[in-house]
Amino acid sequence: MPTFWLVVFLFALAAFGYIAGRARALHSAGGNARDLHSLPAYYGYNVSLTALVPALLVLAIWLLAQPLLVETQVSRMIPTDAIPENSTLGLVMSDVRRVAEGLDIAVEQNALTETEAGSIRTEFTDLRGRLGELGVALGSDVRPEVLKAAQRYRVINSTGHLLMTLVVGALALGGLAFSYLRTNKDFRARNVVERGVLALLVLAASLAILTTIGIVLSMFFETINFFKLHSWTDFFFGGTWAPNFRGDSELSILPLLWGTLYISFIALLVAVPVGLFAAVYLSEYAGSHVRAIAKPLLEILAGIPTIVYGLFALLTVGPALVSIFGRGSEGLLGVEWMAGATSVLTAGLVMGIMLIPFVSSLSDDIINAVPQAMRDGSLGLGATKSETVKQVVLPAALPGIVGAVLLAASRAIGETMIVVMGAGAIAKFSLNPLESMTTITTRIVSQLTGDTDFASPETLVAFALGITLFVLTLGLNILALYIVRKYREQYE
Incomplete structure (x- = not known):
């Protein structure tokens, strides 16, 4: 059957x-x-x-x-x-x-x-x-x-x-x-059924936890196999990423980590101000009708597939930046600072647009959680609306806003498709945001694409990169949750 x-x-x-x-x-x-x-x-x-x-x-x-x-x-x-x-x-x-x-x-x-x-x-x-x-x-x-x-x-x-x-x-x-x-x-049918449903709920919660543990253990054991074939000192402290599948590869995470953090930093430079200002406007200044329309429209950005953002970076943002910074006299500035459409700035700008609804929605919830009595007390003492927002509301909501920014940062660090299509595939150290770079997630995809032999360090390195990225994002999430809980204990 x-x-x-x-x-x-x-x-x-x-x-x-x-x-x-x-x-x-x-x-x-x-x-x-x-x-x-x-x-x-x-x-x-x-x-x-x-x-x-x-x-x-x-x-x-x-x-x-x-x-x-x-x-x-x-x-x-x-x-x-x-x-x-x-x-x-x-x-x-x-x-x-x-x-x-x-x-x-x-x-x-x-x-x-x-x-x-x-x-x-x-x-x-x-x-x-x-x-x-x-x-x-x-x-x-x-x-x-x-x-x-x-x-x-x-x-x-x-x-x-x-x-x-x-x-x-x-x-x-x-x-x-x-x-x-x-x-x-x-x-006693009701007692038996309720105990059975409770067991199913416990099983569902346990499956979620066990799945996470299973994912971590699978990456951990493969990472151990990788370090049996490749030096851990070169992986953590080397300066070159050059896999060649001939046994003499240089597989250092540092160039990839630099590109990941650099692109994420630019994305946060875009997302945090825009998202925070949008949250302040929606929570403190916008009327109910404007808020009912603007907030859903803003959150639509979170539902757009990342591949669409990648195409937007490759076909629109990248060429626009090239027209300003690239190809000699063709650029508006008359200098060739940008050789192609893929760059750190291209991926960072588009990723920042993608992160705006994450920052704005979380910040909006945090700002709305500030007790109204604090606003009324400030206004009663003669402060203006803007002074109340700057000196009372935002300081009170600051721990929660920092937690929202850290959660957005962990989302940026784990992004793949925008980076694949907008940032390039070159692993190097550079401060120039107009050059192509790559990230950890991009290299994981590259190392596991095609017919792979899971006995070579060039393939197993993907698991070492994955568990390192997992630890990094887990640390950011734990820090964000700690800050948010501290905020809740203080103001609830």
């Missing part, structure tokens, strides 16, 4: 369980709902959740674990001499999966029988020709060993899927029967 229809079956069974459980509870009370311990709906929820939730959990775990187990078992069938010199086991397993999918297509279209597709004795040339007639190209580099592994992959995967269907279906039917049989008028 396909997974989709298995899920449909589980939800249909849960709906049936709700109706049956409710009806059984009412029947045990002689049709009088007042004799029930709980409301009739709780008895239905108990049967429904008991049939649905355990089965769905097992299904989710099975779908996650089966591919890993199948890959591990099938990869042992690939002999070392079957892996080309310019390839890896991961690439060979990709071919195995592709050929297995081709066999599935052939069976679905009746070009092969189930026995032929699963038999390791099928002639290699015969299968190649028959799959080629269906438009499934195996490629000239596919060896008989790979085809044999693909056949085994398909058999194990089919068997696992069948077992999954049987186990999940049996668990759902067993849960339905168990909860249905113990349903009676004295059963």
Whole structure:
């Protein structure tokens, strides 16, 4: 049974369980709902959740674990001499999966029988020709060993899927029967359902935390593998970024970190003043009608995809800066300070525009949280509106505003698409904002693009860059939350 229809079956069974459980509870009370311990709906929820939730959990775990187990078992069938010199086991397993999918297509279209597709004795040339007639190209580099592994992959995967269907279906039917049989008028259904819902809420919160821990651990272990192959002193204290995949790479994070911080600094120079002034206007001066229109329009900027900002930087902002600072007499200033459209200033300006709604929205909330009594006291002492804003409201909201700026800074440090399209790809130290530079996120994308070998330092360095960036942004977020909490304790 396909997974989709298995899920449909589980939800249909849960709906049936709700109706049956409710009806059984009412029947045990002689049709009088007042004799029930709980409301009739709780008895239905108990049967429904008991049939649905355990089965769905097992299904989710099975779908996650089966591919890993199948890959591990099938990869042992690939002999070392079957892996080309310019390839890896991961690439060979990709071919195995592709050929297995081709066999599935052939069976679905009746070009092969189930026995032929699963038999390791099928002639290699015969299968190649028959799959080629269906438009499934195996490629000239596919060896008989790979085809044999693909056949085994398909058999194990089919068997696992069948077992999954049987186990999940049996668990759902067993849960339905168990909860249905113990349903009676004295059963404390409400207590059981509430405990079950509480367990689901705890599970959801735990999954979010465990996912974060899993991401960090995956990067951490790969980073350890990187430092086994490359010197940590060169990574943290070297001055050159020059990966060449020949074993003599210089992989220092410092040029990338400089470009990241430089672009983020320019972005904050744009976003903080504009966003803060917009927040002050919206919270202190704008009328209700203006605020109802201006605030949503301002926050639309936060919903624009970053790739659109990248295109805006590449096609509009970059050429505009070149017309001012670049190409000799063609520039308005008559000097060639900017050779191309990609530069630190291009990416910084556009990223600053993207960050304006982050700064303005957070600052607006912080300013509105300042007690109105402080404004009334200042105005009552004879201060003007502007003096009240400058000397009372902003100082009171300053810790929260600093926290908002730090959160915007962490958002800027982690930005990728604007930098890829607007800043260039050169890792170097320079104070000139009109030159091209690159950032940590851009290099992570570059190192993991294409056919990668996760046994080389030039690829594993992406994980070291990623965990360093994670620690940097985590530190900024913790500092921002600390400042905001301190502000709340002082003014609430």
